[in-house]
Amino acid sequence: MNDWQNPQAWQWLFSVFAHNFLREGLFYLLSALGLWGMLHVLLRRKLEHRLIAQWPSSTDIRREVVYSLSTLLIFSAMGLIVFAGFQTGYMTIYFDHRQFGWTWTLLSLPLMILWHDLYFYWTHRLLHTGWLFRRVHGVHHRSRNPSPWAAYSFHPVEALVNSLVTPLALCVFPLHGLVLLTFTVHQIVRNAHGHAAVETMPQGFVRHWLGGRFTTTTHHHLHHETSRGNYGLWFTFWDRRMGTENPQYHSRFDKVTRGTFRPS
Secondary structure, rough: OOHOOHHHHHHHHHHHHHHHHHHHHHHHHHHHHHHHHHHHHHHOOOOHEEEOOOOOHHHHHHHHHHHHHHHHHHHHHHHHHHHHHHOOOOOOOOHHHOOHHHHHHHHHHHHHHHHHHHHHHHHHHOOOOOOHHOOOHHHHOOOOOHHHHHHHOHHHEEEEHHOOHHHHHOOOOOOOOOHHHHHHHHHHHHHHHHHOOOOOOOOOOHOOOHHEOOOOHHHHHHHHHHOOOOOOOOOOOHHHHHHOOOOOOHHHHHHHHHOOOOOO
């Protein structure tokens, strides 16, 4: 009997897919619900003065959750490909740091974050061209005042593009299982935070020599407002290098963190 005709093979694939979905879904739920509950519910009145524009509407949040669920399905399916790559030896995931040494294990996490930032910046710019923006990336930009629930609110095509970042890396270099887990948690927490609608960083953060190298919620919120500029994910390097940083970013951040910004 062909392996694909074996019911046990399909049950095994489904169990791996379900495990991926539950894990990814839990990370998304904890990140989005945690930030939304804390910033938009518990501390709403105290953070009113740090609102970047307006509070997200319930309609926006419902749409963001629906699209995020479809993204979770695609991410989970990509997890099957990663698992198959691991099983066949095309992708190396290891669990004993001695296999590649502590130095590589520790350096591979920041390398993955830098790779993700590079990959996202250029695919993001591509998604802002003509047909791709109108038909694909425009789904994400329907949230002009996004909430943490918008972290995974993508058209299925964009979700597929975003899901490739890990398997592409694994085709080139090995990663420890704990590094992969940490990378996944980092990207969803920071992604949800980037759509938080309120600025949590302190005054002067973006003008500091170190703080200015990291993106903030204001940085990404401006991208949603204008649909151009501020394409970076974790760092401001590529926007500055390529001249795509919003010229109003620093002044808007200053006004928001001082509590003097008033939406027009």
